[in-house]
Amino acid sequence: MINFRKYKWILAFAGAVVVVLLLRGFAFTSCLIPSTGMENSIFQGERILVNKWSYGLRVPFMTLFSYHRWGEHPVQQQDIVVFNNPAGIRQPVIDRREVYISRCIGVPGDTLLVDSLFSATSPESKLNPDKKRLYAYPVSKENLITSLMHTLSINDDGLMGSSDSTHVRSFSRYEYYLLEQAMNGQNWIQPLSRKKDIELKPLIIPGKGKYIRVYPWNITLLRNTLVMHEGKQAEIKNDTLYIDGKPAQHCYFTKDYYWMGSNNTINLSDSRLFGFVPQDHIIGKAAVIWFSKEKGTGLFDGYRWNRFFRTVK
DSSP: OOOGGGGHHHHHHHHHHHHHHHHHHHTEEEEEOOSSTTTTTSOTTOEEEEETTTTOEEOSOHHHHOSOEESOOOOOTTOEEEEEOTTOTTSOSGGGSOEEEEEEEEOTTOEEEEOTTOOEEOHHHHTOTTOEEEEEEEGGGHHHHHHHHHHTTOOOOOOSEEOSSEEEEEEEHHHHHHHHHHTTTOOOOEEOOOOTTOOOEEEEOOOTTEEEEOOTTTHHHHHHHHHHHSOOOEEEETTEEEETTEEESEEEESSOEEEEEOSBTTOOOSHHHHOOEEGGGEEEEEEEEEEOBOTTOOTTSOBOGGGTTEEOO
């Protein structure tokens, strides 16, 4: 007869492991933020919990069960979303691909205005106080600005560019506001504004069961989406899109797609790099920062205690 009391600690440990694996697979997972792309919402080196139920649970082990979602909900604009790399086609199983994090700035059916590099302009993105932009200031003010940044607890991402007379850094709208107030009206930091003659084009985000018109500025993006995510044979010949060997002026999509953008526009790990993000690549919503520590600090310093267990916004 088996003496279960003898093995109770082994059984307890095995049970705890099973619970952790179930929670990780079906409820939450933890991710390390490797870059500055989502500052100031999330800082480099922070660890976050991802809520896998936010948009309905994507059934794990897609090798066995393919794609299915329980209790599916749409992604909302301005959500900070964790997803598998849409361009990682060398790995055929979606949930084994590398993981990215970005802010959703376009949902199915939205129209975004984009430039030639697919940098999107939308009313929602303009209202984001954490979205970073480039600002220039005189080289002679470098010591002063680093002192102000330290006083105002603004994270130092380093120079984004420089010349003999000018340095360039990235700041969020809120950080720029703090710096303006600290300079008492003597503002020598100027935004690097876009050229006014840049022509913006309308980019429609594809939705399930919808057609998208093919234009010269979106033809490559649509071709890539059809090949990578819709299982179509598509190619461009003489500025014309051919789908399954036939010329096409419209594309039909069987999935919902999203457009993702970084807070820090200097970081290109967003839809400007990998295009539309299909619904089946979505893992979940960034929920809580559970650990925060400055990069390159020692064992006993550099902790951002005020950011522990903060809700991601």
